Amino acid sequence: MKRPTIAEIAARAGVSISAVSYALNGRPGVSDATRRHILAIADQIGWRPSVAARSLSGSRAHSVGLVIAWPADTLGAEPFFMRFIAGLEGELSRRSIGLLLQFVDDHRAAIDAMRRCWAERRVDGMVLTDLWRTDSRLPVVEELGIPAVLVGGPRADSRLPSVWTDDTAAVTSAVDYLVALGHRRIARVAGLPALEHTQVRIGAFRAAARTHGLPEPQVIETDFTREAGVRATRTLLSRRDRPTAIMYDNDVMAAAALNVAQEMNVAVPDELSVVAGDDSQLCFLVRPALTALARDIQAYGVHTARVMMDVIDGRSPQSQPDTPTRLVVRASTAAPAT
Amino acid sequence: MKRPTIAEIAARAGVSISAVSYALNGRPGVSDATRRHILAIADQIGWRPSVAARSLSGSRAHSVGLVIAWPADTLGAEPFFMRFIAGLEGELSRRSIGLLLQFVDDHRAAIDAMRRCWAERRVDGMVLTDLWRTDSRLPVVEELGIPAVLVGGPRADSRLPSVWTDDTAAVTSAVDYLVALGHRRIARVAGLPALEHTQVRIGAFRAAARTHGLPEPQVIETDFTREAGVRATRTLLSRRDRPTAIMYDNDVMAAAALNVAQEMNVAVPDELSVVAGDDSQLCFLVRPALTALARDIQAYGVHTARVMMDVIDGRSPQSQPDTPTRLVVRASTAAPAT
DNA sequence: CTGAAAGCGCTTACAG
DNA sequence: CTGAAAGCGCTTACAG
Numbered sequence: 001m002k003r004p005t006i007a008e009i010a011a012r013a014g015v016s017i018s019a020v021s022y023a024l025n026g027r028p029g030v031s032d033a034t035r036r037h038i039l040a041i042a043d044q045i046g047w048r049p050s051v052a053a054r055s056l057s058g059s060r061a062h063s064v065g066l067v068i069a070w071p072a073d074t075l076g077a078e079p080f081f082m083r084f085i086a087g088l089e090g091e092l093s094r095r096s097i098g099l100l101l102q103f104v105d106d107h108r109a110a111i112d113a114m115r116r117c118w119a120e121r122r123v124d125g126m127v128l129t130d131l132w133r134t135d136s137r138l139p140v141v142e143e144l145g146i147p148a149v150l151v152g153g154p155r156a157d158s159r160l161p162s163v164w165t166d167d168t169a170a171v172t173s174a175v176d177y178l179v180a181l182g183h184r185r186i187a188r189v190a191g192l193p194a195l196e197h198t199q200v201r202i203g204a205f206r207a208a209a210r211t212h213g214l215p216e217p218q219v220i221e222t223d224f225t226r227e228a229g230v231r232a233t234r235t236l237l238s239r240r241d242r243p244t245a246i247m248y249d250n251d252v253m254a255a256a257a258l259n260v261a262q263e264m265n266v267a268v269p270d271e272l273s274v275v276a277g278d279d280s281q282l283c284f285l286v287r288p289a290l291t292a293l294a295r296d297i298q299a300y301g302v303h304t305a306r307v308m309m310d311v312i313d314g315r316s317p318q319s320q321p322d323t324p325t326r327l328v329v330r331a332s333t334a335a336p337a338t
Numbered sequence: 339m340k341r342p343t344i345a346e347i348a349a350r351a352g353v354s355i356s357a358v359s360y361a362l363n364g365r366p367g368v369s370d371a372t373r374r375h376i377l378a379i380a381d382q383i384g385w386r387p388s389v390a391a392r393s394l395s396g397s398r399a400h401s402v403g404l405v406i407a408w409p410a411d412t413l414g415a416e417p418f419f420m421r422f423i424a425g426l427e428g429e430l431s432r433r434s435i436g437l438l439l440q441f442v443d444d445h446r447a448a449i450d451a452m453r454r455c456w457a458e459r460r461v462d463g464m465v466l467t468d469l470w471r472t473d474s475r476l477p478v479v480e481e482l483g484i485p486a487v488l489v490g491g492p493r494a495d496s497r498l499p500s501v502w503t504d505d506t507a508a509v510t511s512a513v514d515y516l517v518a519l520g521h522r523r524i525a526r527v528a529g530l531p532a533l534e535h536t537q538v539r540i541g542a543f544r545a546a547a548r549t550h551g552l553p554e555p556q557v558i559e560t561d562f563t564r565e566a567g568v569r570a571t572r573t574l575l576s577r578r579d580r581p582t583a584i585m586y587d588n589d590v591m592a593a594a595a596l597n598v599a600q601e602m603n604v605a606v607p608d609e610l611s612v613v614a615g616d617d618s619q620l621c622f623l624v625r626p627a628l629t630a631l632a633r634d635i636q637a638y639g640v641h642t643a644r645v646m647m648d649v650i651d652g653r654s655p656q657s658q659p660d661t662p663t664r665l666v667v668r669a670s671t672a673a674p675a676t
Numbered sequence: 677c678t679g680a681a682a683g684c685g686c687t688t689a690c691a692g
Numbered sequence: 693c694t695g696a697a698a699g700c701g702c703t704t705a706c707a708g
Contacts, residue, residue, distance in 0.1 A: 003457060005701055016679045021703060031677060048457035052393035053701035056684045061390070063438075082420055086441045093440060093451075098460060100401075101439045102431060103424045113431075119341060119386035121685095122436060226619060255623040262625070281564060285593040286624055287600070343685055354695045359687060369693060391685035394700045459701095 004047045012045075013038050024049070051098075055121065063098040064308055065123035069110040069130065070103070079251075079280040080297055084151075087301020088127065095309060097124075107136050118146050124312045127151060127304055128160075131196045147311045151304055152197055161317040163304050167197055168204040170293050170325035174247055174275050175208035177327055181335045183245040183273065187218040189232040189257070191249035191277075201249065201277075218243065222253065229253025233260040237272070244336035245273035255286045258332070269334035279328055288331035295325040342385045350383075351376050362387070389436075393459065401436035402646055403461035407448040407468065408441070417589075417618040418635055422489075425639025426465065433647060435462075445474050456484050462650045465489060465642055466498075469534045485649045489642055490535055499655035501642050505535055506542040508631050508663035512585055512613050513546035515665055519673045521583040521611060525556040527570040527595070529587035529615075536587065539615075543585065556581065560591065567591025571598040575610070582674035583611035593624045596670070607672035617666055626669035633663040 006024070010017040015034060022029040023038040030038070041047075055061050066088065068081060089099045100123055104110045114137070117123050125147035128137060138158045141148050153164035178186050188205045191198040202219055209217045218236060222228035229248065236243055237260065248254035254276035258268055266272050268288055276283055279294030300323055310317040344362070348355040353372060360367040361376040368376070379385075393399050404426065406419060427437045438461055442448045452475070455461050463485035466475060476496045479486050491502035516524055526543045529536040540557055547555045556574060560566035567586065574581055575598065586592035592614035596606055604610050606626055614621055617632030638661055648655040 003459065007701075017702085018680085018704080019678060022678090025703080027704095029677065034677085046453070046457060048454060050394070050459045050701055052390045052399070052459055053684090054703080055390035056388070056394055056686085056701080057703040059684075085439070089439060089441050096454075098438050098455075099440070100436050101423065101427060102437070103427050115384070116386055116434075119384060121341065121388045121390055226623065252619060252623065259623070259625060281590060282620060282623065285564065285590065285597070285620065287597060345685075355686085356688080356696080357694060360694090363687080365688095367693065372693085388685055391700090392687080394685080394702085395687040397700075 003050075004045045005050070006047070008045070009038060009041050009047060012041050059121075060312075061121055061124045062096065063100050063123045064092055064125050064127065064305075064312075065100045065102070065114070065117050066127045066129070067102045067104060067110045067113045067117075069105070069107055071105060079282075080278065083297040084129075084301040084304075087298035087303075088305045089301075090298075091302040091305030092308075097309070107132070111137055111140050114141065114146065115144070118144055125149070125308050127308060131155070132194045133196050133199055135196075147308075149304055149308045149311060149317070151300075153200070155196070161307055161311055161319065163300070163307050163319060163322070165295050165300065165322050165325055167200050167325075168207075170295070170327075171201050171204040171247070172208045173325075173327055174293060175205060175212065177329070178245045178247075178273060178275070178333070179212045179214070181245075181273070181333065183336050184214050185217075185241060185243040186214065186245045186247065187236050187243035188220070189229060189236070189246060189248045189253055190219055190221045191224045193221040198249065205247065222249070224250055224253065226252050226256045229256040230260050233257040234264070237261065237264050237266055242266075244271070245275070245333070247275040247277065249277040251276040251278045251280050251282045251290065251292060254290050254292070254332075255282055258286055258288070258290075269332050270337050273333040273336070275327075275333060283328075284330065291330045291333040292328050293325050294328045296323045299323045341388075342383045343388070344385070346383070347376060347379050347385060350379050399459055399462045400434065401438050401461045402430055402463050402465065402643075402650075403438045403440070403452065403455050404465045404467070405440045405442060405448045405451045405455075407443070407445055409443060417620075418616065421635040422467075422639040422642075425636035425641075426643050427639075428636075429640040429643035430646075435647070445470070449475055449478050452479065452484065453482070456482055463487070463646050465646060469493070470532045471534050471537055473534075485646075487642055487646045487649060487655070489638075491538070493534070499645055499649055499657065501638070501645050501657060501660070503633050503638065503660050503663055505538050505663075506545075508633075508665075509539050509542040509585070510546045511663075511665055512631060513543060513550070515667070516583045516585075516611060516613070516671070517550045517552070519583075519611070519671065521674050522552050523555075523579060523581040524552065524583045524585065525574050525581035526558070527567060527574070527584060527586045527591055528557055528559045529562045531559040539587065560587070562588055562591065564590050564594045567594040568598050571595040572602070575599065575602050575604055580604075582609070583613070583671070585613040585615065587615040589614040589616045589618050589620045589628065589630060592628050592630070592670075593620050596624055596626070596628075607670050608675050611671040611674070613665075613671060621666075622668065629668045629671040630666050631663050632666045634661045637661045 006020045010020045023035040102113050129151040131152040150162035154162045220232040261268050276290040276292035279292040283290040283292045307317045344355050344358045348358045361373040440451050467489040469490040488500035492500045558570040599606050614628040614630035617630040621628040621630045645655045
């Protein structure tokens with residue numbers, strides 16, 4: 001199956017291949033009639049430019065890379081990535097940019113993967129997610145001069161452009177809501193401590209508690225897994241002055257907490273309110289259905305793609321309005337029993 | 339940031355670029371000493387071949403495409419894809435093959451995406467998942483001569499190689515188990531009827547029921563969503579001779595069924611046994627924890643990558659042993675109340 | 677408005 | 693064992 005080239009179009013149209021190239025790329029130098037004729041032929045024979053040839057001459061790979069550093073066994077449980085990727089890819093594909101996806105175990109492997117990708121000229125830029133507080137990937141990306149977008153907010157240690165959702169506002173709104181219900185002992189089961197957003201959320205949580213004049217709240221850091229959520233919940237519910245409300249940094253841990261509470265004979269929501277940090281189907285499949293912080297993850301991916309294109313095309317990346325996070329109230333939260 | 343080329347290596351080593359190419363590709367025509375010298379330099383300056391250049395001269399894209407035709411809103415709920423992709427990508431990446439991922443809404447769009455990818459020479463082959471009973475993608479792939487692997491079993495209407503798990507054995511084992519517990523009225527909430535595997539599983543289900551001499555069982559087809567699972571469960575539980583056990587084609591619908599049963603005051607597992615068709619975290623986050631058909635999805639992806647490489651490299655693809663599905667018994671199944 | 681030519685970074689017969 | 697040369701399919705100054 002021979003795929004057609006511009007040489008074939010040129011032959012059919014009876015012009016030079018450069019004329020074809022100009023016509024196809026909408027550049028001046030060809031008459032309107034010729035241009036139309038060429039476009040018609042290209043369309044008719046189903047011609048599309050070879051990315052390899054375009055890359056080689058134009059020094060653009062027409063692809064963007066995403067290296068996900070996340071252990072495979074927790075990946076399937078992360079509804080975030082699938083939706084984020086769907087949004088990212090959809091927007092890239094509108095511009096005929098491919099998405100090259102890679103999974104690795106840690107940042108060392110992520111750096112290797114990025115180096116390789118970049119050296120092989122497979123991508124024009126990289127999307128970095130799940131940034132750590134101090135992230136070994138950043139100096140490498142900056143040193144290699146790889147165009148990149150950080151998903152997770154601007155940082156003092158890097159000038160790379162970023163997109164983010166306002167975690168502070170989200171956490172604050174959840175605390176406000178719980179306090180309005182009458183809660184005063186609110187705890188937090190946080191995510192992976194190395195992650196920047198985990199720390200941002202913890203900070204926002206503590207600040208909100210202070211604002212409301214609550215006692216210094218308990219915070220337990222985890223690795224986002226169900227097991228860690230179970231352990232943290234057991235610990236919190238075993239305290240003499242156990243919290244009347246717990247906020248979790250994702251949905252899996254919050255769902256696991258419902259089971260722990262049941263085992264320990266703590267009624268949800270009467271004796272314990274539970275807030276999930278991510279919204280997914282899981283939240284309305286468990287009982288009671290979970291109150292959760294919800295955001296439009298797909299739009300987040302779309303947004304990231306746009307900024308990535310700005311960077312690649314040399315436009316000053318305009319950080320577009322972040323998708324706001326909102327609290328979806330369901331059955332797992334209520335006023336505390338007195 | 340100038341990325342090094344073989345010309346630079348040649349200059350440093352004081353040989354021709356063809357010598358460098360031969361050395362780097364492990365082909366004869368260079369002395370061992372020269373070869374080692376060249377490899378050392380390449381390694382030292384962090385050289386990697388430009389895929390674009392290699393593609394253009396070698397007519398290989400060094401990438402494989404996966405076009406997922408699945409509405410975005412149900413995607414996040416599908417733990418299958420994330421794990422499958424992780425397995426697929428991991429194995430491809432071991433061979434320096436990239437994975438180009440695309441999401442589309444339907445088969446029309448999938449065909450467009452594949453045509454484009456192929457015409458642009460972005461990929462060396464395509465992975466097709468979620469095959470329909472009659473699937474409009476197949477004739478296109480065959481006509482274009484795209485190397486492809488079908489995920490979902492060999493078919494009469496195509497000679498394309500395939501990988502698959504034995505759905506018949508899986509469904510049969512689940513029916514056997516339920517019958518052994520004493521169930522005789524077993525129903526099935528099936529998936530999307532257009533899908534080949536939905537029909538295979540329904541066929542296996544009916545056959546197993548017949549083997550055990552059960553009455554002709556109820557089967558309800560759905561679109562895999564929670565809502566459809568809820569509706570189907572309500573219908574089944576409203577019947578006078580309602581089933582004592584229901585098998586669901588995925589985990590989301592099975593989880594939703596637990597809530598329906600509770601609303602309708604049907605005790606699980608005493609009055610109703612529930613079996614989920616996929617295993618995921620969801621199964622042990624809900625209560626009672628769901629008995630489920632589990633398989634190693636990541637291995638399935640690895641397996642698919644291997645067959646894909648066989649196809650691309652012109653080896654006769656050897657369909658390796660399928661990953662067996664096993665029934666994981668949890669708390670949602672028990673002997674029926676008499 | 678149009679064509680001939682060089683070049684992107686490799687691979688690969690083909691001579692020496 | 694090694695080098696000079698053509699070619700993969702485009703883009704893009706540069707002449708006409």
